[in-house]
Amino acid sequence: MSKPLIIGLTGSIGMGKSTVAAMFEKAGVPVFDADAEVRAMQGPAGELLPAIEAEFPGSTGPCGLDREALGALVFGDASARARLEAIVHPAVAARRQLFMVEHGAAPMVLFDIPLLFEKGGHEAVDRIVVVSAPADVQRARVLARDGMTPEKFAHILEIQVPDAEKRERADHVINTGTTLSKTERQVAQLIESLRSPD
Numbered sequence: 001m002s003k004p005l006i007i008g009l010t011g012s013i014g015m016g017k018s019t020v021a022a023m024f025e026k027a028g029v030p031v032f033d034a035d036a037e038v039r040a041m042q043g044p045a046g047e048l049l050p051a052i053e054a055e056f057p058g059s060t061g062p063c064g065l066d067r068e069a070l071g072a073l074v075f076g077d078a079s080a081r082a083r084l085e086a087i088v089h090p091a092v093a094a095r096r097q098l099f100m101v102e103h104g105a106a107p108m109v110l111f112d113i114p115l116l117f118e119k120g121g122h123e124a125v126d127r128i129v130v131v132s133a134p135a136d137v138q139r140a141r142v143l144a145r146d147g148m149t150p151e152k153f154a155h156i157l158e159i160q161v162p163d164a165e166k167r168e169r170a171d172h173v174i175n176t177g178t179t180l181s182k183t184e185r186q187v188a189q190l191i192e193s194l195r196s197p198d
Contacts, residue, residue: 005194007111020174117166
């Protein structure tokens, strides 16, 4: 039995990755959203809470992960971030395996992975799709988010592979610096071309 074509979707912060992932889903492509899985596992009674609390005391509570408290403990600290990732990443990988079993008969599936290049996930996918928009559009989108500051934005950009490099390494680029309908058209054309490769 042939396995689904695995598409890895990525893009820097504020590039519209979640919007594009939703467009793939609407078109019938099963989507594995790594961030959503992490949020679920860190929510109230989430399976990752005991391990996170043991490693970072005071970072969880009855409502799940206290993002602000944890952020204060890991922000700018590479070693703390690595300890957190050692808890989170294996759990996400296990969820992804279950997803693949569930959607093994689909012609294609999409992995929505923010740090696809940064964490080596690009080696586990068949095609890489990068969402991209002009830098000024990206900046405006990100700084409009609650709690975002120019400093935080700069720090996030520092730890992400630059947009230009992502585009260079991509098999396909979706331009989100345009209207939603034009972006949706790009997604539809890409799905069509992946379904019937020449």
